[in-house]
Amino acid sequence: MDMTVFGIxxxxxVKKARAWLDARGVAYTFHxxxxxGADAAQLARWIDTAGLDVVLNRAxxxxxxxPDADKTGIDAAKAIALMVxxxxxxxxxxxxxxxxxLVGFRDAEWASALA
Numbered sequence: 034m035d036m037t038v039f040g041i042x043x044x045x046x047v048k049k050a051r052a053w054l055d056a057r058g059v060a061y062t063f064h065x066x067x068x069x070g071a072d073a074a075q076l077a078r079w080i081d082t083a084g085l086d087v088v089l090n091r092a093x094x095x096x097x098x099x100p101d102a103d104k105t106g107i108d109a110a111k112a113i114a115l116m117v118x119x120x121x122x123x124x125x126x127x128x129x130x131x132x133x134x135l136v137g138f139r140d141a142e143w144a145s146a147l148a
Contacts, residue, residue, distance in 0.1 A: 036061040036147075039071075040126035047126045050138040059147060061128075066120030076113045079127060079134060085109055087136050088116075088124055095121040 038054070038061050040047035054061055079088045089112050090096060096104070103115060116122045128135040133146055 036128060036130040037064055038062070038126050038128050039064045039066065039123070041066055041121065044125050046138050050126045050128075050143075053138070053140065053143060057147075066123065071117050071120045071123060073113050073117050076116055076123070077109065079136070080109050080112070082134050083136050085112055088112075088127070090122055090124045093121060095119055 036059070038047070038051065040050070040063070042048075042063075042065055051061075051063070076088065085107075089107070099115070103111075107115075112122075124136050126135075126138060128143075130147065135143060135146055
């Protein structure tokens with residue numbers, strides 16, 4: 034299966050997701066946002082597929098530390114610009130696999146999608 038896991042290596046949720054995949058012998062490529070950055074076109078596709086509120090991590094410290102001007106009036110274009118500049122604003126992990134997209138890590142959802 035040609036699969037890519039996008040995230041930040043020291044994120045606890047990404048660690049759990051990768052351990053889950055490794056334990057099941059699922060091959061994947063890891064894309065580290067901190068080293069390789071985030072692609073605006075890819076973010077736009079994810080937002081089209083999953084929705085802005087699913088892809089943008091509003092619960093994290095990075096979002097809370099944004100200036101109020103950046104937090105208000107967020108549409109897809111503004112969110113993409115923010116996520117490209119600060120990849121920690123992207124929900125983690127995001128997995129692209131043949132036939133789908135997974136955002137976040139939920140064991141049952143992953144088991145069903147990747148079976």
